[in-house]
Amino acid sequence: MGTLRGTARDAEGLGLLLQQGRLAAGLTQRQLADQLNVSQSYIWSLESGKDVKVLERIFAVMRATGVTMSLEVPDGQPQR
Template identity: 45%
Template sequence: MIDSKNIGRQLRALRKAKNLTSQELADKVNVSQSYISRFENGRAIPDIDMLERILHALDTNLSSFFSTDIENVPEDLIQLIDTVKTLSPEARIKLNEFLKIVKD
């Protein structure tokens, strides 16, 4: 059985990590803010098409959403991953080299 509260908590955590208000997300998906709020508060579960639209607006997809416990991923880590996704392969290599130096 799908846990509507867990899906809602994960959607909220992901939205907040993207620095979006529920209204901004609603605008991106072309629905009302109260509609998004119902999902985030566990009062409703979006159908698969709506969930895909919401996740697309949050720059993720169904497989990533259900394979990661987003609630337990710190917001700054989600933001860092999003930033890294936008880098060129060369820039990612340089960043990785830099991070190895910082880590040591």
């Protein structure tokens, strides 16, 4: 499949890339949440771009200053 690359322009775009990374790592939302010691609903909120006010503020600053965020989702297991 190869490395997936994307540019996150908002919380929803970042969430999609995070979801792709989780799936590429072969993890469920619950498994990732347990690994990070957070709730599964928190992982869901990040991946869906919902109710993540701090991310929206960060992306507003990025848009205002012309900063972009590019991410890569490699195949296989992530580095730890």
